[in-house]
Amino acid sequence: MASFTIEKRNKANGDIRYRCKVRLKKSGVIIHTESQTFSKKELATNWGKLRCEALDNGTPYSTQTVSLGALLNLYYENHSLWENTGRTKRYVIMMLMDCDISRINCNELKTSDIIEHCLNRKNAGTSPATIYHDIAYLRSVMKKAKPVWNITANHQVFEEAVPILIEMQLIGKSQQRTRRPTRVEIENLKSGLQRRMAYRPNGHCRIPYIDILDFSILSCMRIGEVCSLRWEDLNIKHKTILVRDRKDPRKKTGNHLVVPLLGGAFDIVMRQPQDDELIFPYNSRSVTAGFQRVRNQLGISDLRYHDLRREGASRLFEKGYSIEEVAQVTGHRNLNILWQVYTQLFPHKLHEKEQQKYSSQI
Structure with missing residues (x-):
């Protein structure tokens, strides 16, 4: 006869976990035990x-x-499976554990169950692109069930379900962002960040928000890359820097790229204090949090920190750099993606360029 007990445990960080221990007895003797947290x-x-x-x-x-x-x-508790993934996947996994679909046996999941989940999410106002994350991550976890935990899970159901979900427009790709900050928005952001740097409850703010914002635009780097730059990787003679583990869909670890520091990016680096191994020794989340607070206070809508990367790439194109040259700055290996996603040029700039050409011919 099998039975189970549940033990409540408090982790060192204050989180609560529940350990379930299952025992199987035969003639009063325990012949099998297993447990999961x-x-x-x-x-x-x-x-x-x-x-x-x-x-x-x-x-x-x-x-x-x-x-x-x-x-x-089980997936969430096994940190080795997701510690190198982004926060989005972990958030989706936690969210799915609270959905009705989580009560279904993983080997009995049907297409109708998946459709019902997607309909519930859609009715709650969730976009098809976000719902797609639900399906993609759920499928990923179920495919690991057998090799990792020897648990049978019907991950094949997604082969039937996904085409139907697409046809019903319940899942889809995210819309391509075209948002670029205007000159006025950037000036207002800098003013707001300057006030944030000047006034803090403790009277001091270590993060040089304006330098980091300008550097993010000029270098076209992600904020995580900016806050990971090392002094030892700076080549003062060539005005370049090695960006370690640069994001790439095929490979991130070991994907080191030498990037030119154009415009005033090199000057911004050289005026930073050299009392740490990192050039910008700050938590990237703290930087984006400060940016978001100022943005919200100013009432600037639909502007993300990552949009500064697009702004920087578009500025380089507007200055006349070729797509191959811009790719050396942004780190894109796929030039089609660079052209489609990161080249949001302002149409009125073409008039300015034409005027410059005309003036040079006179």
Whole structure:
């Protein structure tokens, strides 16, 4: 007869976990034990019930099936599976554990269940692009069930479900962003960031927001890359710097690129204090948080920090740099992506360029 107990545990960081321990007895002797830890008591209870039922029905100990919520929890608790992924995936996994679909047995998931989940998300105002993340990450976790935990999961259901979801327009690609900050918005942001630097409850602000904002535009770097630059990687003679582990869809770790520091980017670097191994030794999240607070206070809508990267690339194109030259700055290996996504040129700039050509001919 199989039974289970749940033990509540407090982690060092204050988080609560629930460990479910399952035992199988025969003639009063324990012949099998197994346990799993969960972030929610409900998940631990559901897992315990399913395992007890499976063991009582003679299911081999090496084979098991659990609810989707329990499977998602196993993935979330195994940090080695997601520690190199972005925050979006972790957020989606946590969100899915609270959805109705999480109560379904992972080996009994049907296309109709997936459609119902997507409809519920759509009715709540979620966009098709965001719902696509739900499906993509759920599929990814279910495909790992067998090799990682020896759990049977019907991940093949997505082969049937995805085309139907696309046809029903429940999932789709995200819309291409074209947002660029205007000159007035940038000036207002700098003024707001200057006030933030001048006034803080503790009377001092270490983060040089304006230098970092200007450098982000001139270098076309992501804020995470900016805050990871090292003095040892700076080539003063050539005015270049090595950007380590630059983001790439095929490879990130070890993807080091030498990038030219154009415009005033090199001067911004050289005026930073050299008392740390990092040029900008600040938490990238703190930088973006300060930017967002000032942006919100100013009432600037639909502007993200990452849009500064697009602004920088577009400025380089407007100055006459070729797409191959701009790619050396942005780090794009796929020139089509660079052209389609990062070249949001202001049409009125063409008049200025034409006027310059005309003036040079006179």
